Amino acid sequence: MPSRRPRDPLSAGAVTMAEVAREAGVSRATVSRVLSGSAEVAPERRDRILAAIDALGYIPSAGAQQLAGGRSRSIGLLIRDSRNPTYGLLHSEVQRRADEAGLEVITAMPTSYRGAPHEMDALRRLLALRVGGLLVATGVVRTADLTQFAPVLPVVSVGRPEDDPAVYGVSYDETGNGHAIARALHDHGHRRVAVVCPPTEHSLAESLRGRTVTAVLRELGCEVVEVPTTQFGTAADGTDRVIDLARDGVVTAAMFSSDLRMLDFVSRARGVGVEVPRDLAVIGCDGVMHGLEYMGLASLRVPVEEVARRSVEVIAQMMADRESVGIRHETYTGQLLPGASLGP
Structure with missing residues (x-):
């Protein structure tokens, strides 16, 4: 297969899945199965598709893959300014635990001094990205504002006081x-x-x-x-x-x-x-x-590490089978x- 110079994935002429299929001599459905990790594609075809992806510089659309799979593996994280060491550590620990769970973290970090309205805007942007669940780790957004998202997708309140019966809480005591x-x-x-x-x-x-x-x-x-x-x-x-x-x-x-x-x-x-x-x-x-x-x-x-670990564990369980996870409010006490x- 001849070597090609990949196109800019952000340009108007970005490579499409159809082009990858033509290059590899397979259908678009076969390319989609390879991208989703399906084991139903013959090794020889898989190799041809991967070679075509590499040669053309194709960048898969995460959103399209999630829609095709019927379930998103990404979680939205709303967090305060990570210049605060506590939020910086929490951000790092959530990312680490999500990696271990096979989840992708999409982070929204509004400017710290702008308040609740801007954090609500950030939450709506995360929803627009079709995340499969929300971790809300900021002490500014009101719990009453979080409840509007709970019927749409799993929501876990992280590291902040929580007592609303519609929102799962993993909080510092x-x-x-x-x-x-x-x-x-x-x-x-x-x-x-x-x-x-x-x-x-x-x-x-x-x-x-x-x-x-x-x-x-x-x-x-x-x-x-x-x-x-x-x-x-x-x-x-x-x-x-x-x-x-x-x-x-x-x-x-x-x-x-x-x-x-x-x-x-x-x-x-x-x-x-x-x-x-x-x-x-x-x-x-x-x-x-x-x-x-x-x-x-x-x-x-x-206990930042414990709260991060438990939050990712809960959101993963809710994304896999939401009905099996009852709403609880867990608290973790610190150490003097x-x-x-x-x-x-």
Whole structure:
């Protein structure tokens, strides 16, 4: 078979399946069977078809193959900005587990500061690509908005609080995490604490963490100063308020709903002469960032790997036989990472 220069697969003159069939001297149906992995094609014909594909530079259409097979093997993943180490690790672990399960991941990652409407647009784009299931790993889209997709295809809420009976949830146990953080602060002798976290519309997970820490500390007899963040996706939000509280001696410790918020505070506070833990003890949450232990920063490590593994396992089961998978809300508790930043 003569060697040919492949055409640009994105050009108007891209190679078609019909051309591959003519080159190999077979029908289009035979080419389709080879592309779908069918064992019904004779080895000699298969070799001719593969040689024609290579010679012509044919790029199969994943969407067309999925429609022909009657079932998509791709899953859509909606995730927050992976500059956040927690989302970056989750993205990597979902991809790894999907590879092991023979699934293709199509990722939508909206700009982190643009909010829920843009994330909903991203979900609709994933649906337009005919994915076979959705993994929603962002704390911004409301659960009520996810339920509209549940009748259409399998949906799994990943790493975010979930209690809707129509949506399967594989989540971090933010209530348990909040309890662990609050008790760590209390056990280190802190009775006046600032709690920095965003509202629900900015992050479901971080908001629940903060609200739980606040409630538990108050149950333990502590005074709590709530420091709400008002800017979407901005780690520095609330930092100046906490610095003022520390300088005035109003609080002895601060809980930050993410490690990024804690790290930003430590950096900015040091620049104005407020030292951790001399002037203020701190603890964060996420715990996946490398180097926290060397900096002596306390945090709570969320079980990203376990949540990713289980999420892919569930979506694969639902895609194979949705009726056999009942809706559940699974939660996985993290592990406290003690550090000198909590004080003696």
